[in-house]
Amino acid sequence: MLASCLTRRPFTAARGPTAPWNYAVRPKARVAVMAGVALQGKQVVVTGASQGLGLEFTKQLLDKGNTVVAAVRNPSAGLLQLEQAAPEGRLHVTQLDVSSTASITRWAGGLRDNCRGLRHVDVLINNAGVYGSKVDLKTVTEQDMIACFKVNTIGPLVVVQQLLAAGLIGGFGGKTLIANVSSKVGSVDDNRGGGGYPYRASKSALNIVNKSMSIDLAGDGVTCVLLHPGYVRTNMTGGQGLIDVQESVAGMLGVLESSKPLNGEWYDFKGEKIPW
Numbered sequence: 001m002l003a004s005c006l007t008r009r010p011f012t013a014a015r016g017p018t019a020p021w022n023y024a025v026r027p028k029a030r031v032a033v034m035a036g037v038a039l040q041g042k043q044v045v046v047t048g049a050s051q052g053l054g055l056e057f058t059k060q061l062l063d064k065g066n067t068v069v070a071a072v073r074n075p076s077a078g079l080l081q082l083e084q085a086a087p088e089g090r091l092h093v094t095q096l097d098v099s100s101t102a103s104i105t106r107w108a109g110g111l112r113d114n115c116r117g118l119r120h121v122d123v124l125i126n127n128a129g130v131y132g133s134k135v136d137l138k139t140v141t142e143q144d145m146i147a148c149f150k151v152n153t154i155g156p157l158v159v160v161q162q163l164l165a166a167g168l169i170g171g172f173g174g175k176t177l178i179a180n181v182s183s184k185v186g187s188v189d190d191n192r193g194g195g196g197y198p199y200r201a202s203k204s205a206l207n208i209v210n211k212s213m214s215i216d217l218a219g220d221g222v223t224c225v226l227l228h229p230g231y232v233r234t235n236m237t238g239g240q241g242l243i244d245v246q247e248s249v250a251g252m253l254g255v256l257e258s259s260k261p262l263n264g265e266w267y268d269f270k271g272e273k274i275p276w
């Protein structure tokens with residue numbers, strides 16, 4: 001007994017169960033991840049569905065014959081109109097603040113009860129996002145950085161964590177496709193303009209969160225992909241942009257339905273890969 005204690009190698013961080021480099025020796029996926037998914041008859045969650053791209057995701061997904069759980073801080077008039085027009089049980093409007101772990105935990109834990117018929121999330125679109133107010137080097141504050149990270153990085157991560165805890169994604173319930181809406185502004189290679197500290201950093205961090213999840217969840221039949229919507233006319237851009245929400249969302253849904261390899265990858269609305 002004593003001898004075996006003495007010969008046992010001391011525990012080090014490098015051998016610890018949570019050391020990230022240990023993931024390299026994880027067993028191969030037990031359930032194959034997906035390329036694309038036919039977006040019809042699916043149960044889809046969209047966060048930040050009250051306006052902009054999130055509202056348009058909800059609209060187009062309903063038009064394609066899916067059931068949508070729209071997760072919003074406050075339902076907008078546009079979303080309530082969609083709810084009235086949607087066939088019974090096809091659009092569930094739920095309350096969620098992605099900047100609050102307590103709100104996410106409550107929301108995920110109550111989904112089965114609040115959305116009749118929901119047994120599994122086939123597709124999750126982590127769309128909610130903020131740009132931040134003070135974004136340049138002279139004025140940016142700790143609070144600005146934290147506020148963006150809470151919504152853009154930690155929110156999507158905790159949404160996935162809590163849906164997993166609720167048994168709603170992957171596993172025995174079936175495959176799940178997670179689309180994390182990032183931004184080219186979070187690309188290190190593409191950053192030629194500087195500034196934008198809270199948004200750039202929080203979207204870059206979302207990218208590495210997506211990559212780790214794409215590895216950690218592959219064995220559970222979960223695919224994790226990053227999307228860039230393009231430069232889209234919404235409130236976030238002050239109505240400026242090169243395209244409308246209709247074109248952006250149709251393009252991004254096309255990527256999710258395509259036969260491209262999705263897990264751990266990053267595509268724009270045209271299906272072009274974005275440099276990291």
Ligand SMILES: NC(=O)c1ccc[n+]([C@@H]2O[C@H](COP(=O)([O-])OP(=O)(O)OC[C@H]3O[C@@H](n4cnc5c(N)ncnc54)[C@H](OP(=O)(O)O)[C@@H]3O)[C@@H](O)[C@H]2O)c1
Binds near residue numbers: 096128151241
């Ligand atoms: N527009 C672009 O050119 C562009 C480009 C690249 C990436 N993106 C990304 O695309 C996504 C959608 O952006 P958008 O252009 O549609 O912006 P938007 O019109 O400002 O919409 C943002 C959405 O996120 C929601 N949201 C913000 N904070 C939230 C919170 N704490 N909890 C729950 N929901 C919250 C907003 O809810 P409220 O209605 O309650 O405010 C709103 O529904 C974002 O992730 C954004 O970073 C946009």
